[in-house]
Amino acid sequence: MNGQPLATHGEAGLERGRVELQRYDHALMGTYGEPLRVLTRGEGSWVWDADGNRYLDLLGGIAVNALGHAHPAWVAAITAQAQTLAHASNFFATEPQIRLAERLIELAQAPHGSRVFLCNSGTEANEAAFKMARKTGKGTIIALEGGFHGRSMGALSMTHKEALRAPFAPLLERVVFVAPEVGALEAAVASAGEDLAAVILEPIQGEAGVRPVSHDLLAAARELTLRHDALLIMDEVQTGVARTGAWFAHQLTGVRPDVMTLAKGLGGGFPVGAVVAFGERAGAMLTKGEHGTTFGGNPLAAAAANATLDAIEELGLLANAKAVGEHLRTALEALDGVVEVRGEGLMLGIGLAAPASAAVARAAVDAGFIVNPPSPDTIRLVPALTLTRAEADLFIAWMAEHGTRIVTEAA
Template sequence: MTLGTHGEAGLERGRVDLQRYGHALMGTYGEPMRVLARGEGSWVWDADGNRYLDLLGGIAVNALGHAHPAWVAAIAHQAATLAQASNFFATEPQIRLAERLLELAHAPHGSRVFLCNSGTEANEAAFKMARKTGKRTVIALEGGFHGRSMGALSMTHKDAIRAPFAPLLDTVVFVPRDDEAALRAAATEHAADLAAIIVEPIQGESGVRPLAQGFLAAARELTRRYDALLIMDEVQTGVARTGAWFAHQLYGIQPDVMTLAKGLGGGFPVGAVLAFGERVGSLLAKGDHGTTFGGNALAAAAANATLDVIEAEHLLDHAKAVGEHLRAGLEALDGVVEVRGAGLMLGVGLAAPVSAQVAQAAVAAGFIVNPPSPDTIRLVPALTLTTAEADLFIAWMAEHGTRITTEGTTA
């Protein structure tokens, strides 16, 4: 089954544009798979008119899909009103966004929000908050990903992206995911200097791997015992992605600091840091941190529109229902050993390390997916994805995707 032409004859414009890309842009991302021209809902079209079901959603960014009319209208209205004022001034969309995030997070009195532009920036701010406690050591997890700036990269475990920029900050200690004994040992060893433990409730870049309830509970206990911050990186899991507003709510564990980005702006760059309670909310004082574009009115309007649509269209419940539909359909297939995650953040565990081949065959057939690890396909589509659209991918996996897994062929 194909969803468009996707053949060699129709790729001339795309080839020309990719050549232009290669001459004009740095090669930090390798060669793009396609040149995309437009999107609508869960669908995108490339420069040659081929249609694709987008199950990657800009890497968990396009929460409302592409070109949602309410989101487009909000941005257009704000752009025609006031886009950027600098942080010497406040704007109503900025204030409204901060208030709404605190409300959705059930944040206690005295909590505060810092608005920025990306997940990396949010995690940099969280790192600086940890340093403002007067202590230095941060415990992070193997398999974790927190960004590529020097502070965020120091907390990111993947050696391939760390090594070229060594030495990084040497005050970050890594422990294996879900190894509670190792976590307790590290926290005890560094008790006097422990500033924070940073975790993703579901690790995205290592293959959509949820942390165990007991491990997160231990992290919460240890940070309270040693007067350290529990930082919850919800850059990928936040804003209804898992069927809850924030994934830590699924665990019943409130952090001291939460970082957000990706789906918050529905496709517009925006990040946020939530600091829970008066003490943590006042760690960063005047002059301690800042960003020119952070909390600009245009980004805040996009984020407010995203939250509005999620509420109006009941997308938390929708994400849970469609996610369960996808999970059940994929788990029934030969070659799929498990489906991990929650809501519409799913990792399809394959019986063989062929995820790159599956992803390549999928895009050729009109499906955009991602292979974050050799045996996992990641699905983080729009929260508006329908069951009928999900069924298209399930059917393709049944006919072609699992054949690659079981037979090692793309036929």
């Protein structure tokens, strides 16, 4: 659905929403701060709030809504599966579960012997990867400064941001953080020696402000882990499932991991996570009784993921992510107050000339655009892979007229 966002945004257009937010404040823990709006429905790249205001969603549930909102094929697949079998314990197998695992191995071009573990979220996937690293019999895990891998205790132990870690110390031991530089990684590996269990990294660091890890660092991580018989774990929770214009971001680099973690866009809005263990290097695969999750791989979630993967392929969304992403990059880089645009495909970080991202994001939502400020000088865009060029142009025009003025005034 195209067209200008409604002109009723701002204080005058938020009456019912205020009432709902008061209810929220009295009923839910404040783990996410005050919500920006109360949303009631979505269609494609658009959402509506409780007061009828319309927004172009350029955040996509934080890279989750790969097909946009209420995609007909996705809705139909979930509906059909819910009418058949929604959940069965993992004492039983289901065809959607098996099909999803087979499809992930195929899309990852993983070798014979590769296997998949299905779960519910990125943090669950990274918990499993942590266990796989420790199952090697070695203890040291190297993670990158700026990396984000989740908020449960194992995943949090590999997440760098001190503000997230400090309230829950002591965390799991023998996780070492290094600057995302080849020399720093080499020094940490040398220090760990034969105790090195794994190196974990995101090909593009999302929460740090959409910061790509250099090809040299990826290649060094691959070579060093091979040399020390350790695992290379790539966290593709945000970069995976066509987000960057490839099925998985590591395929853009030619550097293949031993373990890959997925979630977010995999279910197209339904909670799904996965771990792909690549055959010849996945000797630390988890076996019977070593790990599990009640809802992991349930047929309803698997149906949602299968429908998402099918639609991405049938609609040519890898090509669309590349084309619309490049259009956004070219147009945004030309604006005053924008110093760079980082990332790949439809995972973009707009680097601003001043620490004004929070102010830009607030003004954007008031104008009918949902974006995210992951760092003081960065606006993150991770919209639906179905985003059209015409929809992208609406935001480009707003940034040119309003967003850049906010940055200039803050400089």
